Ligand SMILES: [Zn+2]
């Protein structure tokens with residue numbers, strides 16, 4: 001669907017928002033299903049390569065990392081760049097889905113925090129650890145070294161080899177392991193742009209150095 005059509009869908013459903021064509025932004029009041037609302041400013045320039053950048057402009061959320069706002073830019077922290085690419089190529093197919101499934105949920109989570117002083121859903125850590133957690137989640141493994149090796153392979157090789165042994169160490173062929181779910185998870189890794197993979201490899205460097213030091217002898 002054309003982005004202009006996607007914007008029309010959003011405006012039709014979210015009556016508090018308007019499109020500013022000069023800045024390529026969606027702005028105004030985003031109403032949540034429970035009637036609560038947040039003033040937002042949403043830059044569409046990165047979309048659909050990455051999630052749009054969203055700012056809460058009503059001053060309701062403190063600009064702190066533990067409130068999922070990047071202190072330097074003031075934008076909302078939804079998920080990692082890699083995970084946003086996987087979601088945009090699998091389950092989030094339009095701007096309306098992005099708003100309803102990611103943005104609305106984010107603000108609902110914040111409203112919950114305002115009352116309960118905690119979030120109702122778990123999120124990734126911030127910084128390098130969060131990037132690593134994101135990849136382990138995509139792959140369904142808890143091994144940093146294995147994850148790093150797979151990212152390196154995906155960044156270098158254009159094609160997925162489905163006849164290889166599974167990355168999880170089960171000894172089964174990739175396409176047969178866990179009824180094909182590991183193959184599907186590895187396919188998600190190949191949806192991430194090479195430059196994102198290469199950049200995220202840096203996050204793994206410290207974790208791998210620590211592992212190498214601990215396992216030297
Ligand atoms: Zn966050």
Ligand SMILES: [Zn+2]
Nearest residue numbers: 166168177182
């Ligand atoms: Zn497996």
